[in-house]
Structure formats: structure tokens, C-alpha cells
Amino acid sequence: MTPKVQVRAPGKINLALHVGPPRPDGYHPLATLFQAVSLYEDVVAEAADGVTLTIRGRGADLPTDASNLAVRAAQLLRETSGVDRGVALTLTKEVPVAGGMAGGSADAAATLLACDQLWGTGLGREELAELAAELGADVPFALTGLSAMGTGRGDLLTPVMSRGTYHWVLAVQGEGLSTPAVFRAFDAMHGLSADGAARAGGVAAADDAGSAGAGSAGGAEAPRVDPALLSALLSADPLVLARHLTNDLQEPALELRPELGDVLAAADRAGALAAVVSGSGPTVAALALDAPHAASVAGVMRAAEVAAEILTVTGPVPGARVLERVHARR
Ligand SMILES: C[C@](O)(CO)[C@H](O)COP(=O)(O)OP(=O)(O)OC[C@H]1O[C@@H](n2ccc(N)nc2=O)[C@H](O)[C@@H]1O
Numbered sequence: 368m369t370p371k372v373q374v375r376a377p378g379k380i381n382l383a384l385h386v387g388p389p390r391p392d393g394y395h396p397l398a399t400l401f402q403a404v405s406l407y408e409d410v411v412a413e414a415a416d417g418v419t420l421t422i423r424g425r426g427a428d429l430p431t432d433a434s435n436l437a438v439r440a441a442q443l444l445r446e447t448s449g450v451d452r453g454v455a456l457t458l459t460k461e462v463p464v465a466g467g468m469a470g471g472s473a474d475a476a477a478t479l480l481a482c483d484q485l486w487g488t489g490l491g492r493e494e495l496a497e498l499a500a501e502l503g504a505d506v507p508f509a510l511t512g513l514s515a516m517g518t519g520r521g522d523l524l525t526p527v528m529s530r531g532t533y534h535w536v537l538a539v540q541g542e543g544l545s546t547p548a549v550f551r552a553f554d555a556m557h558g559l560s561a562d563g564a565a566r567a568g569g570v571a572a573a574d575d576a577g578s579a580g581a582g583s584a585g586g587a588e589a590p591r592v593d594p595a596l597l598s599a600l601l602s603a604d605p606l607v608l609a610r611h612l613t614n615d616l617q618e619p620a621l622e623l624r625p626e627l628g629d630v631l632a633a634a635d636r637a638g639a640l641a642a643v644v645s646g647s648g649p650t651v652a653a654l655a656l657d658a659p660h661a662a663s664v665a666g667v668m669r670a671a672e673v674a675a676e677i678l679t680v681t682g683p684v685p686g687a688r689v690l691e692r693v694h695a696r697r
Pocket residue numbers: 381384393394395396397399467469472502503504505506519520521546547550646647
């Protein structure tokens with residue numbers, strides 16, 4: 368029996384995020400390019416009765432009951448695999464809460480893998496990925512990590528080849544943004560009702576991911592990642608990548624949080640190659656040339672006092688992985 372397992376899963380930034388009009392289920396078809404970055408959630412899973420959760424680091428005020436994504440992940444795995452065992456989860460969070468970096472999703476992915484190992488459920492990565500998609504659109508990516516294109520709700524992943532390491536400066540806000548609220552603001556901006564019907568203008572309604580109109584373009588085409596971004600990732604050149612950062616949720620995030628305009632301007636003044644709101648925000652990711660440049664951009668952004676915290680990270684990094692497995696003594 369394995370009494371204790373430690374798993375680490377990364378947060379993400381969206382290098383590109385294209386959003387179509389909402390489907391009848393309320394979800395928006397996406398075409399996104401995820402990059403996993405070196406800001407991590409660590410989950411220690413120990414054999415116990417029942418499912419309990421302790422949170423360290425960020426998010427100490429998050430609920431630890433069944434509304435927490437980590438607890439939901441453990442319970443879903445328990446139901447699906449039919450194991451009759453419990454787990455005491457200890458979660459150490461580095462990823463900002465409600466920051467557009469999928470911290471909760473990383474917690475869920477790490478918990479799925481940790482409990483799978485702890486309980487010996489024997490599910491493969493594919494079955495874990497299916498459970499991950501049930502828990503949230505961003506959870507499958509936290510399992511796979513590195514670089515991937517996400518379509519559908521963002522949960523249908525295609526691995527993407529990326530060369531080199533990219534250096535980012537993250538501007539983290541003290542208060543997060545609600546992902547559903549940002550999608551609602553997107554709908555309002557594009558004259559869309561929650562079920563995808565266009566109230567104004569010629570934005571096509573979507574009945575599935577394949578027939579969605581592109582959000583920003585407002586056309587009838589499915590949202591699509593620009594092939595030039597895929598080529599940029601092969602170049603290993605941050606100057607090339609910088610030209611392709613884009614996010615359809617940036618404008619709605621800015622509408623809800625106008626101060627993010629100051630953060631983007633500060634990144635520009637600090638000499639970042641480009642800066643973009645990550646996912647639904649409010650974290651801003653600013654791209655640098657290399658590690659010394661990132662340190663310099665971070666220093667100038669810190670002095671500008673536009674964010675609660677300025678961090679430097681690199682990407683891409685691997686998805687959820689086991690760091691330590693303690694075996695029972697015989
Ligand atoms: C904005 C992104 O971070 C981009 O990577 C993700 O799309 C968000 O993924 P997530 O937080 O894992 O999303 P979920 O927990 O599945 O959904 C939260 C809420 O976000 C909205 N949502 C999410 C994903 C999507 N493709 N369309 C949506 O409209 C819905 O209102 C949903 O109820």
C-alpha cells in the first residue's frame with residue numbers, strides 16, 4: 368500500500384484565446400493555445416478515512432468542503448473507480464486564485480493523479496483526462512502541461528510542439544475576476560445572449576463547437592488559432608512569439624477591471640516585448656527576451672505599483688507529475 372503521494376501541477380497562460388458565441392449549454396467554443404508555466408500547485412495525498420482538505424499558501428480562505436475543486440476531484444475518482452478509501456489532501460497553492468491561470472484546475476488535476484496513485488485505481492492517463500474534463504474546461508490541460516491547443520470548451524487538447532524556454536513577468540492582482548462574469552461581459556459586448564443568439568449585429572449563433580462564429584471577428588467561422596502562432600513557437604524566438612499574443616477576453620476583462628489598462632501600459636513602459644491578459648484575467652503576462660530581461664521588466668513593473676505581486680516564471684513546463692511516493696514499511 369502507498370500511504371502518501373505528492374503531485375505537482377502547473378498553472379497556465381493562454382498565448383492566444385479566441386472565443387465564439389455561447390452554445391445552448393452556456394459554454395463558449397474556444398480556440399486557445401495553452402502554455403504551462405513554472406508556478407505550481409502541490410498536492411500531498413495521505414491515506415485517511417473520508418475526504419479532507421487543508422490549504423496552505425494562497426487561498427487559505429477558499430472553502431475546503433465539497434465545493435473545492437480538489438475535493439470534487441477526489442470524490443469523482445472515488446465514485447468512478449468504486450474504491451472504498453479516503454484521503455487527507457494538503458494543498459500548497461502558488462497560482463493566484465481566480466487569476467485566469469487555472470489554479471483550481473491544477474488542484475483538481477494534481478488531486479486526480481495523487482488519488483489515482485494512492486488508491487491504485489489503475490486508471491490510465493486517458494481515463495483521468497475524461498474525469499478532468501468533467502471537472503472543468505481547463506483541468507485536462509493541467510494534466511498534460513507543456514504547450515497544447517484547446518478547442519471545444521478548451522478541453523479538447525492537441526499537443527503543440529514548442530522550442531526553447533520563454534520568460535514571463537506576471538502581474539498578479541490582489542482580487543481575482545470571476546470567469547463566468549468575464550464571459551458574460553464578452554457576450555454583452557458582442558450583443559449575444561447567454562444561449563448564443565445574436566441580439567444585434569451579424570454574429571452567428573453556435574449549436575456546437577464546430578459551427579461557432581468567431582467572437583472578436585464576429586463572423587460565421589469557428590474560432591481558430593492562427594497557424595503563424597504555431598510557427599512562432601517553433602522559432603524559439605520570443606520576439607516572434609510577441610507578435611502573436613492575443614486574447615478575446617482581454618477587452619471584457621478590461622471593462623470589468625479598467626485598472627488592467629495601467630498594468631498593460633506599465634509592461635510596455637518597462638520594455639516587455641508584449642503583454643496580454645491571461646485567460647479570463649486579471650493576471651497580466653508580459654513576455655521578456657530572457658531571464659535578465661525578465662528580471663529588469665519585473666523590477667520596473669514592481670516600482671510602478673500596478674499589481675499586488677510581480678513574479679517571473681518560465682514555460683513551457685510539464686503537466687501534473689508525481690514528485691514523491693512514500694511506501695509503507697513492511
Ligand atoms: C477562460 C479559460 O481559462 C481559458 O483557458 C477557461 O475557458 C476557463 O476554464 P475553467 O475555469 O476550467 O472553466 P469551467 O470551470 O469549466 O467553467 C466556468 C465557467 O466559465 C464559463 N466558460 C468556461 C469555458 C468555456 N469554454 N466557456 C465558458 O463560457 C462558463 O460560464 C462556465 O460556467
